[in-house]
Amino acid sequence: xxxQQGSGTPRGFDRPKKAKVKQKSKTHRVVGSFAGEHSLxxxxxxxxxxxxxxxxxxxxxxxxxxxHQHFDFWLKSLQTVLDDFEASKxxxxxxxxxxxxxxxxxxxEAALMELRTKEVSREEIIRGLNxxxxxxxxxxxxHLVKLKxxxxxxxxxIKSLTGVVDIRQGELDDVVQSKSGFLEGITxxxxxxxxxxxxxxxxxxEEFEKAASNFAAExxxxxxxxxxxxxxxxxxxxxxxxxxxxxxxxxQTDNSKEVRSIACNNLAESVNALIKRSGSKPSMT
Numbered sequence: 079x080x081x082q083q084g085s086g087t088p089r090g091f092d093r094p095k096k097a098k099v100k101q102k103s104k105t106h107r108v109v110g111s112f113a114g115e116h117s118l119x120x121x122x123x124x125x126x127x128x129x130x131x132x133x134x135x136x137x138x139x140x141x142x143x144x145x146h147q148h149f150d151f152w153l154k155s156l157q158t159v160l161d162d163f164e165a166s167k168x169x170x171x172x173x174x175x176x177x178x179x180x181x182x183x184x185x186x187e188a189a190l191m192e193l194r195t196k197e198v199s200r201e202e203i204i205r206g207l208n209x210x211x212x213x214x215x216x217x218x219x220x221h222l223v224k225l226k227x228x229x230x231x232x233x234x235x236i237k238s239l240t241g242v243v244d245i246r247q248g249e250l251d252d253v254v255q256s257k258s259g260f261l262e263g264i265t266x267x268x269x270x271x272x273x274x275x276x277x278x279x280x281x282x283x284e285e286f287e288k289a290a291s292n293f294a295a296e297x298x299x300x301x302x303x304x305x306x307x308x309x310x311x312x313x314x315x316x317x318x319x320x321x322x323x324x325x326x327x328x329x330q331t332d333n334s335k336e337v338r339s340i341a342c343n344n345l346a347e348s349v350n351a352l353i354k355r356s357g358s359k360p361s362m363t
Contacts, residue, residue, distance in 0.1 A: 121168040125353055129346050131159035136342030140332045144201070146194035152338065153187060156345075163349065175352040179345065186341035193334050200325040207318040214311045221304040228300060232293040239286040246279035 135156055140148045160179060164171055253272045 121353075124163065124166045124168055125349065128159060128163040128349055131162075132156075132342040132346045132349070135159065136339040136346075138338070139335055143329050144197050145332050145334055146190075146197045149190045149194060149334065153190065156183070156186075156342070160345070169353065170356050172352065172355065174355075175348055178348040182341050182344045182348070186337055189337040189341075190334055193337075197329070200322070200329065203318055203321055203325065207315060207322065210311055210315045210318060214308065214315070217304065217307055217311060221300070224300055224304075225297075228293075228297060232297075235289055236286070236293070239282070239289050243279070243282045243286050246275065246282040250275040250279050 135152065138152065142148075160183070163169070164179075250272065253268065253275045256268065
């Protein structure tokens with residue numbers, strides 16, 4: 079009996095000890111499991127928030143033109159989403175993700191810069207059209223001034239030459255109407271005076287005709303010069319109008335949406351790929 083009592087005591091003593099150790103082991107596993115679930119939950123929240131931000135930015139449309147005024151703010155928003163993701167301690171970044179992120183961001187930034195240039199070019203063409211209209215008005219005013227100055231100069235010269243012709247004509251008439259003397263020498267002198275008077279009249283008329291011809295040619299040149307200049311300006315205005323009409327059709331659509339959407343999709347793929355690569359690695363806490 080004493081042997082049985084002694085032999086039974088160790089068995090009853092050992093069981094509680096084992097049960098106690100077993101219970102401690104369960105508690106340790108529960109705590110570890112909770113920490114792992116918490117880490118996984120934090121990672122899922124970070125990834126979910128990042129992917130949601132990328133999706134929203136990729137679907138965003140700019141309703142008010144000019145659209146390039148929204149590009150800088152959109153790029154800053156994209157930068158913020160990526161910075162928040164990279165700053166999280168539950169996801170470990172690697173060189174591949176960093177390189178992909180920089181490449182995609184650079185591509186979308188360059189694409190938006192190109193679209194910005196096109197929109198600004200359209201605005202410059204519109205300003206150029208208005209400037210062409212101003213040039214046309216200035217050309218018309220300058221042409222009128224030139225014509226007025228030309229008319230004054232022509233009228234003064236023609237009036238002066240006409241006066242010379244009238245004088246020469248009067249001199250000839252006086253010589254012709256004068257009575258001949260009785261002496262032969264006087265007759266010869268009269269004939270010489272008449273010849274000289276006619277010669278001077280002829281020269282005066284030739285100068286008048288030459289001046290009139292020159293003024294007519296100058297006036298024609300002024301008119302043709304203005305006509306050609308006006309045609310060039312009108313052609314530029316017409317070309318600008320066609321270009322503006324084409325650009326205004328393009329301006330009705332946010333052409334940046336496609337490139338922004340592609341960039342956000344590529345970045346989302348890079349995020350998912352990073353999470354997949356780091357899935358077997360311990361999370362940073």
